[in-house]
Amino acid sequence: MSGGDAFSHFERHEIDKAIRDAERVSGRNFYVHVGQSAGDSRRTALALHGSVAEPANSILIHVDPTERTLEIVTGSRVRETVDDRHVALAGLSMQTAFEAGDLTRGLLAVIQQLAQLARPVRSLHTETP
Amino acid sequence: MSALEALFIFVGIPLLLAVAITVMVLAPSLAKSKSPRAGRDWHAEPEWFGAPRAVRAIQAGRNSRQIDTESGDGYDPASAGHHGNTVKDEQALTVARDDQGTRGNRDLPAGTNVPVRTEPVTAGPPDDSSRDQTGGASVRW
Numbered sequence: 461m462s463g464g465d466a467f468s469h470f471e472r473h474e475i476d477k478a479i480r481d482a483e484r485v486s487g488r489n490f491y492v493h494v495g496q497s498a499g500d501s502r503r504t505a506l507a508l509h510g511s512v513a514e515p516a517n518s519i520l521i522h523v524d525p526t527e528r529t530l531e532i533v534t535g536s537r538v539r540e541t542v543d544d545r546h547v548a549l550a551g552l553s554m555q556t557a558f559e560a561g562d563l564t565r566g567l568l569a570v571i572q573q574l575a576q577l578a579r580p581v582r583s584l585h586t587e588t589p
Numbered sequence: 590m591s592a593l594e595a596l597f598i599f600v601g602i603p604l605l606l607a608v609a610i611t612v613m614v615l616a617p618s619l620a621k622s623k624s625p626r627a628g629r630d631w632h633a634e635p636e637w638f639g640a641p642r643a644v645r646a647i648q649a650g651r652n653s654r655q656i657d658t659e660s661g662d663g664y665d666p667a668s669a670g671h672h673g674n675t676v677k678d679e680q681a682l683t684v685a686r687d688d689q690g691t692r693g694n695r696d697l698p699a700g701t702n703v704p705v706r707t708e709p710v711t712a713g714p715p716d717d718s719s720r721d722q723t724g725g726a727s728v729r730w
Contacts, residue, residue, distance in 0.1 A: 466633035479639045495635025502727055509723060516722070525631040528730050536722035548726035558730040561626050 466494055466525070471564040478568045482575030488538055489518040490574070492567060497524045505531035519574055523563065530554060530566075532574070542577045550574050 467475070479490045491512055497504035505522035512518050516535040523530050532547050550573035554566030590598075 466636060472636075472638070475638050490639050492638040493635065494633075494638075496631070505725075506723060525633070526629060528628065530728040530730065531725065532728075533723050533725040539722070539724035542724070544724045544726055547724065548728065551726050551728035555728065555730045 467564060474564060475567055475571075478571045482571050482578075485575045486578035487517075487580055488535075488575075488578045489514055490571060491518060491520045492523070492571070493520065494523045494525065494563065494567075496526050497522070497529075501527055501529045501531050505533050509533040509535070519578065521567065521570060521574075523567070525563070528558075530558070530570070532570070534578075538578055541581060542574075546577050547574070550577060 475492060479492065482488075482490045489512065491508070493505075493508055501522065501524045504524075505520060508522055509515055509518065509520040512520065514535070516537040518535045519538055520533040521530065522533070530551055532551055534542055534544075534547060550570055553569040553573050557563075557566035557569060
């Protein structure tokens, strides 16, 4: 790990794998950005979310280690099935790990929880005549 | 069995085992201690996960207004963020270019000189309409 890197190669691999799994499970696009915000962290997260290919079907996690904030932005299509209160609860899952300085474990927890929340709801009665 | 052999078997081997176990236990925490801690003294470079092709397209010097990196050569479809990244505006390019996404860097040929950002993300105010449609949450720790 070179100086100044937030994550080791192994940690990056773990996060990448978690994103792949989350996308497979939920059918949503996941993005994670770890870095300082320009001013307000929420506004930065919204701007980052607006810059991706399919914002409506995307979930962006922005971690600002300087301000110690975690921002989760869900697109409009994601929001139809994922309640903001549940997203906030998922965000809390990282708290213990982040406080211990383990960003990777916290991110993995958040990604996994959001993937479960964003799973498409299967209806068993759509084929009923 | 000579005294030297006995010394090696009953002292040397246990000592070697003890040292090996100690190193294996301490190695992960020693490696982790190099990581910067969250807080005001955070100094690590910003990192993107799940946005590989935006960065690759920028490196290829394509049109900055409408870059579709779907057809990028050598892209690994199994990698994270395989969802047809299309960078829509200059602001996004600024963020992606400056942040040097992890996957993007990994895809670059060895020896490629990549400019590294040391300042905060330069993101302008978001579009009001998109803010109304998006949801999510903010958490502090």
